[in-house]
Amino acid sequence: MPAGRPEFGDYQANGIMGAAKRMRTNPRELAAKVLDDLELDDIADSIEIAGPGFLNIRLKPSFLSEQLTDSPLLEIEESAKRVVVDYSSPNLAKEMHVGHLRSTVIGDAVARTLELAGHVVIRQNHIGDWGTAFGRLLAFLDDIGDKALQDAELRNIEALYVEASQKFESDSAFADRSRAMVLALQAHEPNAIAKWEHFMALAQEHMSDVYSRLDISLQPQDTRGESAYNAAIGPMIEDLQKKDNVLVESDGALCIFMPQFKNKDGEIQPMIVRKSDGGYLYHTTDLAALRYRQQTLFADRVLYFTDARQILHFEMLFAASRLAGIVSSDVMLEHHPFGKILGDDGKPFKSRSGENILLRDLIDEAIERANALIHQKNPYLDEEQRHTIAQTIAIGAVKYADLSKNRLHDYTFNWDEMLAFDGNTAPYLQYAYARIAGIFEKGNIDITQCTASPRLDLEVERQLAVYLLRFQEVVEQVVTDAKPHYLCSFLYELTVRFMRFYEQCPILSEEPSIKDGRLTLCRRTAETLNTGLGALGIKVLERM
RNA sequence: GCGCCUGUAGCUCAAUGGAUAGAGCAUUGGCCUUCUAAGCCAACGGUUGAAGGUUCGAAUCCUUCCAGGCGUGCCA
The missing domain is CATH 3.40.50.620 (HUPs)
Known part of the structure; x- marks a missing residue:
């Protein structure tokens, strides 16, 4: 498994202590035996026995380099389910x-x-598209007339439903009509079903609109309510x-x-x-x-x-x-x-007036905030570019804030932290991608042609290479545990290592023997970020 | 009452039984004549809610307790 600390090498084996216990032998002696039997000369620079019986493995730059150029980003699962x-x-x-x-x-x-x-x-x-709630809703829409149904905006379904519920409590005749509507639906009376279908079509439209703006991959044909x-x-x-x-x-x-x-x-x-x-x-x-x-x-x-x-x-x-x-x-x-x-107050996230915050309002606000921030950071972008970038950043930030945390915990919604662009946030990762894109643009280099073996002389280069090769195992973990925050942590750590590399290692100004290998590292990082963020439903940006 | 979930740095969060519990924000200090400074480097910050136990090794597993949340017969 990956080593806990850099000074312990790249990977560590820690099963030896347990094995030694079962075999009733000294763990360090067992570790020495295992070490004798291992044939990792092609892969590892050094393997050391440490502490109570850890094996610390440091990979060879030549092996890392070979893996980076020869192995695909991801091996496809053979036993597809x-x-x-x-x-x-x-x-x-x-x-x-x-x-x-x-x-x-x-x-x-x-x-x-x-x-x-x-x-x-x-x-x-x-989706919830059946049951007593729809009896009330349809009876209410009946009462206020077809015009409301024609109103394709369907401004606020929730307000309609609240009104309908109030009327249900206070107006016994209306309550009867609601129950009758439920029965009519269950009996599949054409008139009632037609109303229901009409309403559902509008609701599906609204749903699809939200998905499209949030870049969610659900399609109408996935709906089975x-x-x-x-x-x-x-x-x-x-x-x-x-x-x-x-x-x-x-x-x-x-x-x-x-x-x-x-x-x-x-x-x-x-x-x-x-x-x-x-x-x-x-x-x-x-x-x-x-x-x-x-x-x-x-x-x-x-x-x-x-x-x-x-x-x-x-x-x-x-x-x-x-x-x-x-x-x-x-x-x-x-x-x-x-x-x-x-919310910030530790209570369920609501608007000031105590209502649920609608997703379309949330999306609007995210884009508005991102737009303002971008205007500040990079005033040279034209209006259209800024708008596209704002959308990508806003949606990425909202999603990443949620995905980067262990989903079991409650989480605190905070606009400022989400769009802060520092630390473990989507904009930080997107920025790294934009920096890489900038290198290829500036050097006028075709990214697909970058396949030279990196030399990995410097420790920052080696660290980046080691991390790049972990993508596969992280994806497998997400598949097993359904916890996307593993992937977020990985992409963040990868990006931190890329940023260090970027700061320490000039690329375009180097001689070809160094430059070409570094471009390969850039290419592989860009591909990993693009694919990894893509798996999270977040887009990258060529410029920001 | 019973069951489930949660409790980690001032704040937001990591840590898949492994070594000295890590990041970001905030605070303090450094780095742009050089591929985007939305960046990099460093300092400061901890009785992992409490107490026992298991283990070579526990934030993680077990027991008890404390605090908060949720669920618990005709809502979803």
Whole structure:
């Protein structure tokens, strides 16, 4: 594994102490034996036994140089899997807001990284497009007239929904019409369905617009909402009823009882599959979705990105799907939860008036702030260039701020830190890329022609080379753990090493024997940054 | 009550059981006649919430406690 500190070399082996313990021998003696048996003369300059029995390995510049010129950026995964990635999944009764940001950004980064590693990724946007909320919303839109529906802007779905909910509480006639609308939808009455479809088309448009502005890879055909599983639920329940001891009736509801789940009274907590009134819940839809993902999508692996409050839901869902035989045991089911977004005050991130911050407002503000900063830093850019750069920087900054942190923790949203451009931020990485692009532009050099072997005489060059060769293992870690912050940390550390190299090593002014090799280092760094940031859903810039 | 998650430098965060717990911001000081200074170099900053335990080795695993958050039968 990579060494913890530079003075310990490039890589270290630390399994010897444990092995020695099991073999009841002295760890340093064992390390000496291992060292005798190793044949790494072509690869390593030195291998040393250190401390209680570490092996510290320092790679040969010639080996590093050879790897950099001969090996591809990334070896494609041979045992490619079909991976379903369920992310974003907003409820369309509300306009997309900051609460949808993490699932969307993290899920998209993992989906892109899986694809980069050679897996077949099937994106699934499991949107909330069905249920009581839409009865209210459609009944309300009915009341205020078709004009509201015609208003393609659909200014603020959330405000409409709040109004509809208030009317539902205060106006019993309206409440009745809402319930009737739900029933009409469930009965697939053409009139009601037409209204619903019309509304959904607008909502999908809004969603696509947000994705496009955020550069999220979800497409309309990836949308498979709750409504898509309506027809499958009935037959699924019939199937489950044929199995012994799976579905149990309790207080009129159909439930699955699993002894490992206890409620607050210490009794077994049921997973309700059908309510006493015959309605279905999110558990039910998710079961049907899992069945679809196994039977129709042939998933080897299913990943879910939702907030941490749903941990219990997914534990029950996965356990029930195994118990009921909906998903076979060789399919990997993984819930990847994340924490909340907090404001500076440590409370959930809201606007001053206490409302959810809408994503389109957030995007607008990010671009506006980036634009102002760029104007300050580089006044020589023309209007059009500045605008494009501002967008790329703004979106990159917002995404990277989220992706660079361990997703399990809550994270604090702070504009100034995000767009600070120092430290572990997207603009810092983008700046490094722009600097490299500047070298090739200034020298009028075709980057694709740079394949000379670098000499790696200086330690900064060697350090950069060692780091460049780690890209593969980091991508594999992200694929395994679905944690994009591993990739962020790597790209940041790589960039730090590039910046040191850039400061210490002139390139264009050097004689060809040095210059050409250094250009190869630049090329490889640029490719790694471009590909790595691309896997995170962030674009690079030729100039900034 | 029970279950899950979180607690690391003033702030925001890393550390995949490994060696002296690392970065950035903030603070202080250096470096542009030389490929973009949105950069580089350095200093300062720690009882990893607390106490036990396991281990050659613990921020990481186990136990108890403290603090905060979330979940816990017909919302998602």
